[in-house]
Amino acid sequence: MAYDIGTGIDVSASVVEKAKTAKSAALKLANATAGEKNKALLRIADSIDKNRERILAANKKDVEAATSLTEEGKLSKSLLDRLKLDDSKIEEIIKSVRDVAKLEDPVGKTLSAIELDKDLELFQVSCPIGVIGAIFESRPDVLVQISSLCLKTGNAVMLKGGSEARNSNEVLFDVVKEASVSTGMPSGWIQLLETREDVSEMLKLNEYIDLLVPRGSEEFVRYIQENTSIMVLGHSEGVCHVYIDRDADLGMAVDICYDAKVQYPAVCNAAETLLVDNVIASEFLPRMVEQYLKAGVEVRGCSKTLDFLANFNKVEQIKPASETDWHTEYNDLIISIKVVDGVDEAIEHINHYGSGHTDAIVTENKKTALKFMQFVDSSSVMHNASTRFSDGFRYGKGAEVGISTYKVHARGPVGLEGLVIYKYLLVGKGHAVAPYIGPNAKEFTHKPLLKNFSFWN
DSSP states (O other), rough: OOTTTTTEEESSSSSHHHHHHHHHHOOOOOOOOHHHHHHHHHHHHHHHHHHHHHHHHHHHHHHHHHHHHHHHTTSSSSHHHHHHOHHHHHHHHHHHHHHHHSOOOOOTOOEEEEEETTTTEEEEOOOOOOOOEEESSSSHHHHHHHHHHHHHTTTTEEEEGGGHHHHHHHHHHHHHHHHHHTTTGGGGGEOOOOSSHHHHTTTOOTTTEEEEEESSSSSHHHHHHHHHHSSOOOOSSOOOOEEOOOOOOOOHHHHHHHHHHHHHHSSTTSEEEEETTTTHHHHHHHHHHHHHHHHOOEEEEHHHHHHHEEEEEEOGOOOEOHHHHHHHOSSSSEEEEESSSSHHHHHHHHHHHSSSSEEEEEOOOOHHHHHHHHEEEEESEEESOGGGSTTTTTSSSOOSSSOOSSSSSOOOEGGGGGGGGEEEEOOOOOSSGGGGSTTTTOOOOOOEOOOOOTTTT
């Protein structure tokens, strides 16, 4: 094998060879103990800390190149923002890995146990999925998040980051691989792909890859979904809403709306549309829009919004909103505002235009809040809290492989629970099916065993 000196990456292996290697490693990793996996994770965290200067130097190269592309209009500012690493982000990465190590191992758990008949017992036991294919744009910290979650759950992983983060991804991959293998993890458990052509090949490898997790733009995720027969877990976009109800604490509402849009606009859980109850629109809108404009947010309002702001001293800075705005994930300092006639219209708007990602209501009326949380069909629904809380780390998952808006297997921020599946283990003593069939068939007992009854005991 030929290796790229300085990164340790096998540059000669084909995508198929890497997938085969990952498949083989996955079978070994699936049987690693919790202690062995945690030791590897802690070694990874320590190694990232020791190599921070190397990581930041690589990231600096990526940011410099990406800045030029942004100035030329070839790369969005939001992707550039996601690309940047600094000491505080390195600390966040290290903490997320250590937090994953602290979590309970989800593999090998007895989910259910039932006696089919005397001495014939069926166990439903959690197990790794196998090989995860992770395809993501820009953010190099995603590589570490996904890798640590896959390691903890006993899954091999094939990683393909965006070309704009190539230097950062190569160094992080090298650090994660070296640290984990040094503790005894199988060397092929983590693989890095290099080119866009590699992605096309990857999408064909349903024989080796069990699940794909794409993270990126709507166009990017949709391309993945439409060009593979492998199961895909993810979301195509984050059109998130905050609804300000007539019974809201308006001071609280201003703070939440500001955080949801301004704190970090380049991410999928940032608010894109603000819905305001017409009962409090005349009082709330001037206060909120004033704060947005001070923060450099471009405000786009519906006709009713513009009417309520007719006497606002900066009304000329507000642009009319179009139908397209209600569908748009800006990932930037842009907000669209619509005035609605109460919670029912807010719910209707969200379920029609939203992406099923994250939506919030601000109200002191518990009955209204409950209705909103029951009828808004999204993976995360907030009451009196910013949409920015929709995140694996903040949900106590240590990290996340992504956020899923699907309604199968895993939904919302996907942590360890989304990277395990289960299998059935049947233990008998020479049992055959024949005695249980026919006119004199023996009956099954179907007796539940104790909840803490484990196959492994």
